[in-house]
Amino acid sequence: MSLYEFVLANLMSGISIGGQYALIAIGYSMVYSILRLINFAHGDVFMLGGLFMVFLAATFPLWVAIPALIILIVALGFTIERVAYKPLRTAPRMSVMISAIGVSYLIQNLALYFTGGLNRMYPNIPWLSDPITVLGVTTRRVTVVTPFLVIALVFALVWLINNTKIGIGMRAAAKDFDTSQLMGIKINSVISMTFVIGSFLAAIGSILFFTSFPGVFPAAGAMPGLKAFVAAVFGGIGSIPGAVIGGLLIGVSETLIRGLDVILGPANLGIISRPLELATFSDAFTFILLIVVLVFKPTGLFGDKPTDKV
Amino acid sequence: MLRIEDLKVNYGGIEAVKGVSLEVPQGEIVTLIGANGAGKSTILRTISGLVKPSGGKVFFNDEEITGLIPYDIVSKGITLVPEGRKVFPDLTVLENLKAGAYLRKDDIKPDIEWVYSLFPRLKERSWQAAGTMSGGEQQMLAVGRALMSKPKLMMMDEPSLGLAPLIVKDIFDIIKTIVAQGVTILLIEQNANMALQTANFAYVLEVGRITMTGQGKELLNNEEVRKAYLG
Numbered sequence: 304m305s306l307y308e309f310v311l312a313n314l315m316s317g318i319s320i321g322g323q324y325a326l327i328a329i330g331y332s333m334v335y336s337i338l339r340l341i342n343f344a345h346g347d348v349f350m351l352g353g354l355f356m357v358f359l360a361a362t363f364p365l366w367v368a369i370p371a372l373i374i375l376i377v378a379l380g381f382t383i384e385r386v387a388y389k390p391l392r393t394a395p396r397m398s399v400m401i402s403a404i405g406v407s408y409l410i411q412n413l414a415l416y417f418t419g420g421l422n423r424m425y426p427n428i429p430w431l432s433d434p435i436t437v438l439g440v441t442t443r444r445v446t447v448v449t450p451f452l453v454i455a456l457v458f459a460l461v462w463l464i465n466n467t468k469i470g471i472g473m474r475a476a477a478k479d480f481d482t483s484q485l486m487g488i489k490i491n492s493v494i495s496m497t498f499v500i501g502s503f504l505a506a507i508g509s510i511l512f513f514t515s516f517p518g519v520f521p522a523a524g525a526m527p528g529l530k531a532f533v534a535a536v537f538g539g540i541g542s543i544p545g546a547v548i549g550g551l552l553i554g555v556s557e558t559l560i561r562g563l564d565v566i567l568g569p570a571n572l573g574i575i576s577r578p579l580e581l582a583t584f585s586d587a588f589t590f591i592l593l594i595v596v597l598v599f600k601p602t603g604l605f606g607d608k609p610t611d612k613v
Numbered sequence: 614m615l616r617i618e619d620l621k622v623n624y625g626g627i628e629a630v631k632g633v634s635l636e637v638p639q640g641e642i643v644t645l646i647g648a649n650g651a652g653k654s655t656i657l658r659t660i661s662g663l664v665k666p667s668g669g670k671v672f673f674n675d676e677e678i679t680g681l682i683p684y685d686i687v688s689k690g691i692t693l694v695p696e697g698r699k700v701f702p703d704l705t706v707l708e709n710l711k712a713g714a715y716l717r718k719d720d721i722k723p724d725i726e727w728v729y730s731l732f733p734r735l736k737e738r739s740w741q742a743a744g745t746m747s748g749g750e751q752q753m754l755a756v757g758r759a760l761m762s763k764p765k766l767m768m769m770d771e772p773s774l775g776l777a778p779l780i781v782k783d784i785f786d787i788i789k790t791i792v793a794q795g796v797t798i799l800l801i802e803q804n805a806n807m808a809l810q811t812a813n814f815a816y817v818l819e820v821g822r823i824t825m826t827g828q829g830k831e832l833l834n835n836e837e838v839r840k841a842y843l844g
Contacts, residue, residue: 471704485687
């Protein structure tokens, strides 16, 4: 494999995994902007997306399993909000956060109980997992499809937020609950809608992610969830384009760091004579990147700038 | 049109409203004046459903609406222009107006034009983020946004707060125009002078109780009112 092919292959898989992070990150970001809550259970909902698919695909054909999975995950996100967060609407923010941590562990423990903690193989989705050669690089189709699907979904979402009534409701509620209610906006419906959208994107994300990395286990949502959260903060929590840029940056940089030894090594650029073995630190690097960004721009790349006057 | 009987509200552990009764007849401007902390805002927030009363009843066109949620209150034709304007800062002027018409399913274009004709300044700024406008413009937007729900009763909480006297005069002129077009107004103000000049009828509220009532002009000349609120 030439250097060009190696770098291109790494970039493609970096963009792809970044897009998958982005889909999860949007869920964190939207919920945060409306409730000021970091929904710790979001990564675990994503993991359940993988786990449910394992069971659904064992029983049903894929054309039933995929829609059923999306509906199940959306219903789950909706239910978590109604059961664990809505009763705490007037409670201090810290209480809701603790509730979110509780839901996160509950989901992980239930998954552990029902699977016995074994690594389950994610089903092969024919079209998505087929090999395909692009620009001389052979990869799976999911790697190529992900960025386009992410872009399409993000455009649809941004359109929804900017042009529909529920979109205005969401943006209004994100600023001021009381005044939104005075307009007749039902806060609870708007919040539910936010969870529905976030869970929908997490379900799509889980299909793409686990097709690329087919092992599903109870803690499989933890690391992608954490990175997606970092992506959301990195891009400026509350901003949807920010979440996407953040996800892509993290995906690409962690993939390139893993490939750094090969790129710089004797076989290619020849800058280093023995491996740096930075791959071990690729996750740590993600967080260093976050710290650096936050030091210079505490609100993230596209963070809310206050427009309040008077 | 609006009738309140013996309304009691607890707010933050204290009884902020201690049995208030008042009435707002159709097509008039009624004002509620009183010092800071007298309970004026709490009364309006209770009528609009943001706060639940601990006692008493609220009637709108002889139908009891006590304790309904804001969604139902807005549907019945009652709207509140909140204290401090509270426009949505990162929505554009036009989007703020659309938010005001959130519950409506009919065509809102004629009403947007109507609001723009009342406040030509808003039309010029229709694509501007509301948070970047001056306080006076934001107040106009807050009133316009409230009108977008096609209210029968519009309640206004301190519309003159923090505005220059010239702009305050504009706002009160607009209030008269709105009433002439058939909207009933319940206005609360610390700026008693302006409120009493504009209102048909006035109530004076002191620490949660009505202490005086009368025609606006009448109270304007009342010795006690002059001493307490007009300096």
